[in-house]
Amino acid sequence: MKVILIDDEKAMHLIMNRMLAKVSDVEIVGSFWETATAFSYLMNHEVDVAFVDINMPRENGLEFAGRLRESGVETKLVFITSHKEYALFAYDVYAFDYIVKPVVQERLHKTIQRALGENRSKHLIQAKRESTLQNVKFSCLGGIDIQSTEGVRAKWKSSKSAELFGYLLIQKGRLVSRARLIEEMFGDMAQKNAEIYLNTTVYKLRKVLEAFGLKESLHSDSSHYALSINQVKVDFLSFEEGCRDMSMIDETNIEQAMELEQLYVGDLFGDHAFAWAWNEVERLSLMYTSFAQRLSAALLNRGDTNTAVRLLTKLMAHNELDEESFMLLMRALALQENKEALTRQYLQYAETLHKEIGMEPSREAADLYAQLLSDELES
Structure with a gap:
């Protein structure tokens, strides 16, 4: 003792x-x-x-x-x-x-x-x-959560303890100095107050992890902290690894790719706008967009236009200005012979572009729309 x-x-x-x-x-x-x-x-x-x-x-x-x-x-x-x-x-x-x-x-x-x-x-x-809490999952896509297979979920002691959890998690087990944590998480406080607040936040995070038998996963010494992820499943790391393993999507792995896409329920940390996380949020968002576009193209090649349309509609909601996703969606709607939806989608995209960035659809997008509309009328 x-x-x-x-x-x-x-x-x-x-x-x-x-x-x-x-x-x-x-x-x-x-x-x-x-x-x-x-x-x-x-x-x-x-x-x-x-x-x-x-x-x-x-x-x-x-x-x-x-x-x-x-x-x-x-x-x-x-x-x-x-x-x-x-x-x-x-x-x-x-x-x-x-x-x-x-x-x-x-x-x-x-x-x-x-x-x-x-x-x-x-x-x-x-x-x-x-x-009893052997299987634990850290979920940071669309929010911040810790869950066990027994249905236990994290009860965060404070918003800062959840933020510290996210900060250490994206370091993937690497040591982070106290000075860096104070600067990036408590930079608007006086140094003494920031140090006290960090100590309190670390303690509260340990108590959350303790409920899952993971108290020892938060390592610390006099000047560094690290979060071990060896014992748990981490959703965004699983998604990232899956994307790397499926650079090509075809009939051999399309079902696996569809399961992987379901992991991405939202951007990293959801609505939590952590300034220190912006680069990582953007990186994973672009990774998801690229992966979902490849999956959509594979679905269209298979002839599964309904699933492709649902996925591309989700992609457009994720980034309503992405031209490649928009052009894939137009192709999918044309394959469905849905002229009304095709026209509505093009007009909506053009309006959004003009409203958000003061631009018109590119020549390539406009030409594709005209060609698909023409093919639809001829058929």
């Missing part, structure tokens, strides 16, 4: 170290003389129990505990003080225990054993949860 000490008196550090050394299964992972550094540590590390002195300068133990609870940290807090009158206030901030100085070995031992017992129960529950 990992514990830390927070006390402004050197003597108490010596006493607690000596007494805790006599208790098995306890590891002191940090000793702090004030609350600021202890708070930062707890936001980035898992600690089972914090022994906290109440009477400290600048910020006392109770104020520190209140701030910790507001940030969502659930580390067990054991207050150590010379004053019994603080006991009721201590339990207001969900204290695990309250020990009055001088600390007695037997009393400390009971507190530790009770904490160890609760930890064992927690680990058993966690192990059971992990065994």
Whole structure:
């Protein structure tokens, strides 16, 4: 069990170290003389129990505990003080225990054993949860979500924790520096506030991942973070890999291609307009457009015009100015011998072009429309 000490008196550090050394299964992972550094540590590390002195300068133990609870940290807090009158206030901030100085070995031992017992129960529950949540999927096309095959979905603690998840996910397991995260996600804040906010956001993301047995997938050290994706399926990575594997679409893989197209339910992160993600959103959008156009052409070659029209209509909704998609749609409507829809589509496209960018359809598009209309009239 990992514990830390927070006390402004050197003597108490010596006493607690000596007494805790006599208790098995306890590891002191940090000793702090004030609350600021202890708070930062707890936001980035898992600690089972914090022994906290109440009477400290600048910020006392109770104020520190209140701030910790507001940030969502659930580390067990054991207050150590010379004053019994603080006991009721201590339990207001969900204290695990309250020990009055001088600390007695037997009393400390009971507190530790009770904490160890609760930890064992927690680990058993966690192990059971992990065994039932083996298949987890990260979904970022059309939104941001985490889902298990058992129907469990992420309950985001804050919008920033979802954003941090997306940011780390597109790094594909690579380390990202704290400085870069602060600049790109919290750049509009003062440096000190940004650092605190990042710590809080990391903690909240860990709690979300913990619900899926993936708490350890978020790696961190003093200056870097990374999200491991080895244990999960990631929709946009599966889509990207599938597109690379199907540079050509024909009768041998057209059904597989249609299944892959269904993965792209929307642009990366959906309506979340993250400035740091624009390049990646655009890259995947262009990849989808190219893939869907190749699939549409293969469907037309097969003679499945109805499916091709549905897909091309979806493509035009995705990017209403894309000329290649528009020309494929005109060909598909002509093959359906749907003169009315062909004319309506051309006029709508011309109107959109003029309204959005002040241009007319290209000569190639206009000539194709005229040719298809003429062929339709002759038939």
